Amino acid sequence: MRLVGKRQDEGRVEVFRNDIWGTVCDTNYGEALITAVCLEMGHSTGTKWTLQEYGLLPLPATAPISYRQRDCNLGQRFYQCNWDSAIGPCNHNHDIVVGCV
Numbered sequence: 780m781r782l783v784g785k786r787q788d789e790g791r792v793e794v795f796r797n798d799i800w801g802t803v804c805d806t807n808y809g810e811a812l813i814t815a816v817c818l819e820m821g822h823s824t825g826t827k828w829t830l831q832e833y834g835l836l837p838l839p840a841t842a843p844i845s846y847r848q849r850d851c852n853l854g855q856r857f858y859q860c861n862w863d864s865a866i867g868p869c870n871h872n873h874d875i876v877v878g879c880v
Contacts, residue, residue, distance in 0.1 A: 780795070815855050816879070819857040826878040828878065
């Protein structure tokens, strides 16, 4: 896992899966997913940003998405979270962006 942004502890979340880096897309993520990402990165918590708030443009539609709609409980690490298949499809407009502290 890595954060692609202005600093090492903030940016768009990307995960190495199936031999390629891809984003994590979620249309309605909150504190549990942010914390799961930050715990995985060695931090305790974090802040949510939209791509626009952070100053990033969406990636092209052909760019890979590694995970869609993660369903996390507060205190879980990212890889402990489940898929939430009941929620509709994602695109890069919904890539998650976090700042970890």
